Amino acid sequence: MGRLQMHQMDRKKSSSMKDLHLKKLKDQVVVITGASSGIGLVTARMAAEKGAKVVVAARNEEALQKLVEELQRKGHSAIYVKADVGKEEDVNAIAEATLREFGRFDTWVNNAGISIFGHSMDVSTEDMRRMFETNFWGVVYGSKAAVEHYKDRKTPGALINVGALFGDRGTTIQSTYAAAKFAVHGWTESIRMELEKEHAPVSVTLVHPGRVDTPYNEHAMSYMDKQPGHRGMIYPPEAVAEAILYAAENPKRDLFVGSQAKIFAILGRALPRFTDKLVEKVMYPTQHLDRPSNPPEKSGLYHAGYGLHERGTTKGWVRSNSYYVKAAKHPIIITTAITGAGALLLMAAKKKKKMKM
Numbered sequence: 001m002g003r004l005q006m007h008q009m010d011r012k013k014s015s016s017m018k019d020l021h022l023k024k025l026k027d028q029v030v031v032i033t034g035a036s037s038g039i040g041l042v043t044a045r046m047a048a049e050k051g052a053k054v055v056v057a058a059r060n061e062e063a064l065q066k067l068v069e070e071l072q073r074k075g076h077s078a079i080y081v082k083a084d085v086g087k088e089e090d091v092n093a094i095a096e097a098t099l100r101e102f103g104r105f106d107t108w109v110n111n112a113g114i115s116i117f118g119h120s121m122d123v124s125t126e127d128m129r130r131m132f133e134t135n136f137w138g139v140v141y142g143s144k145a146a147v148e149h150y151k152d153r154k155t156p157g158a159l160i161n162v163g164a165l166f167g168d169r170g171t172t173i174q175s176t177y178a179a180a181k182f183a184v185h186g187w188t189e190s191i192r193m194e195l196e197k198e199h200a201p202v203s204v205t206l207v208h209p210g211r212v213d214t215p216y217n218e219h220a221m222s223y224m225d226k227q228p229g230h231r232g233m234i235y236p237p238e239a240v241a242e243a244i245l246y247a248a249e250n251p252k253r254d255l256f257v258g259s260q261a262k263i264f265a266i267l268g269r270a271l272p273r274f275t276d277k278l279v280e281k282v283m284y285p286t287q288h289l290d291r292p293s294n295p296p297e298k299s300g301l302y303h304a305g306y307g308l309h310e311r312g313t314t315k316g317w318v319r320s321n322s323y324y325v326k327a328a329k330h331p332i333i334i335t336t337a338i339t340g341a342g343a344l345l346l347m348a349a350k351k352k353k354k355m356k357m
Helices: 003-018 038-049 061-073 088-102 125-153 175-197 237-249 259-270 272-282 323-328 331-356
Strands: 029-033 053-058 078-082 107-110 157-162 202-209 226-228 231-234 254-257 288-292 315-318
Touching: 029 038, 029 088, 029 125, 038 053, 038 061, 038 237, 053 061, 053 088, 061 078, 078 088, 088 125, 107 125, 107 237, 125 157, 125 175, 125 202, 157 175, 157 237, 175 202, 202 237, 202 259, 237 254, 237 323, 254 259, 254 323, 259 272
Parallel strands: 029 053, 029 107, 053 078, 107 157, 157 202, 202 254, 231 315
Antiparallel strands: 226 288
């Protein structure tokens, strides 16, 4: 066999391994962490409505039990596992319970997360470590459990890690949260390349949400006088759930929820000093509400927060959906928009040139 033929065979093998075919949601078993409220709760309900068998995990057992009862009353197949994702044995228990009940899982969503609002030098090291256990190590443990299962069965599966707006670009007040999400983004990109290199049957997607209307702020640990909260343009949790469930069926590298998230990431890379100044000016007044902050003992950093709430308390324009997610599901729209914008710019340039002549 000649070198050209060997090269062509290698290319075919590489291409076929990258072209993973994921099951339709109606044929899937989907595991979702952080499913007792917010994005995880909405994703679980949407996945079940689309026919998936759902495994929900979180620390709030009462909320999980009510959620599963709700889904089962509607004729959906669902179980729950009480788990703290900051503990590897708990994450492994989620996988084990799923395999006992359903014999497999097809999508694993690392969604659980918690934030800390406060200046970085004021936040205790203990609180920082605890947050990293949930936001970063929980993703690592979940990723390992998912990849091990997909490799063992040799059937393609999806691993979906939920990142953040501040995982692409640092911020003020939530510096610890941003650092943990930076780590999640780096971990996700790295394992994606490793798994692709070894042709593992795993689709790895990183979801980049903008500001989302969930109880995220109420569950956060606060070092601030005023209650953490979102102001400005805010996206519904359904938009993030839509992105997650699209990635469950379609291998995608990244999915940005809202142009807000994409623009913030691009701006931070292209104009870092301008973005520094913008963040310093905008983030302080837009990350709190006009009422006293919840006391630390009411936060969800060390124990479960309240459950079964999809939305939080915010002040601003809550979008009905994310057109950016809609466009990502139909790449031809993005291509057409870019081509059209390019054509308009070219026409404007030509017109300007003629006017000068």
